[in-house]
Amino acid sequence: MDKDPADFQPTAALSVLALRHALRKRLRSFFDDRGFIEVDTPLLSHDAVVDLNIDPLRVTVFSDPTQPDVGQTLWLQTSPEFAMKRLLAAGAERIYQITHAFRGGEQGDRHNPEFTMVEWYRVGDGLREGMELLGELACEMLDVPAVDQCTYREAFVRHVGVDPHRASAGELRRAALASGIDVPRSMADSSRDEWLNLLLAELVEPQLGTQRPLILFDYPASQAALARVREDDPPVAERFELYYRGVELANGYHELLDSQLLEKRNREANAQRAACGKYCLPEESRLLDAMRHGLPRCAGVALGFDRLLMALIGSRYIHEVMPFPIDRA
């Protein structure tokens, strides 16, 4: 590709970088005021989250510089979740960090493969407390008086007209076709989760948090990831996400504590990855060891720092809030 000599310039205005600095300071005092300590865990890890839709980047850690391709494969973190939960299992109670995270293949108006994440955990919290803390943070950072809350089910009933926990794949498909959105031709035999994902992206998300920030919660059990599943009828994942003006800003869990359940989810996620031709990820991890040792009840949240800043200044593009997006990195 031709190199443009003006590419050395940042894509974000220096005034925005100053706001970035101010926001980081405000976040730190928010957590410091609540007795959290800031931790600093490695970006490179032997372990990786095993998720169908998250593709971690690999790094070869060589010992012989004449053979740079020979060595251990380590993963750039997709979030600091594993390391921070290991600290909780070791006795930490309130921790946060502001760090870089990496996800392969994610590039667009609101995505950059390397981005900044704010992540925090508090021992003792369940779904309710986790959502409250996220709401307080959203109010303070976005300077709004309150946040709204809405279950995943309510949002689907309102904006799509289906019950996301009970509708069959066929019913979800018909709802998508009837709504007039463009449905990918390859989706004919898709799973319920894929239809929910399409409907969420096209019909629900744009309506979330239009007035003030909104926390969406109680996700389908099939989308629990590392959240606990509450055995209601039907069961729901104790997972919650913050939206503002149609943009997802944060994802939180009442954390899964059961190591055997995580082993099972890892196996299933790897099988799904293999089925669609993706590389497999290590299922065994030091997080599993920590969970076997005993992870205390807790809730945790990962918040996209760049997107928070975008929301604050009304920007639609992530490159406007980071100095050097990947094309200029």
Next chain:
Amino acid sequence: MGTYKTSDFRKGLKVQIEGEPYLMIEMNFVKPGKGNALYKCKLRNLIRGTVLDRTYKGGDSLESADVEEIASQYLYRQGDTFVFMDNATYDQYELSAEQVGDSWKYLKEGLPCSMVLYNGQPIIMSPPNHVELKVVECEPGAKGDTATNVTKSVKVETGAEFLGPAFLKEGNVIKIDTRTGAYVERVSN
């Protein structure tokens, strides 16, 4: 022919959908929550100019369109057929009056044009942004010749008529903006 996977999708890609060539004019990467990636594209049909909204999911692919842009020049017209020549290979290409559209107004012999070939066949030609044409016929200048806000119709060497200032005379060469059809200036008397 090659294929593009969703991970290759970007603005400017030329792809084939249902047998017709499209230019990807917008591409939005969307990935809600921990869901799978969706690629929301706007695609312009390179033959008809219509715009299509299509959503693809991660792992989908599109066939690449065999589309190439060549430098050519206009040779002559034969009835409803316009004949062009590839400047590099000297191959000749014929376009119909419909394919040429309003651009016929600027086609004088030897005019450099860019041309888009799809599967080796010409589908679009575009003249340069500015073309100089000789006035062959015009009304005599109205009274108050020098007033700049008075316009009149002039006929140029291609047979097309344009609006220009009242002072134009037969034999003048004028510059026309081909994107708007507007008179720009008089180049010579």
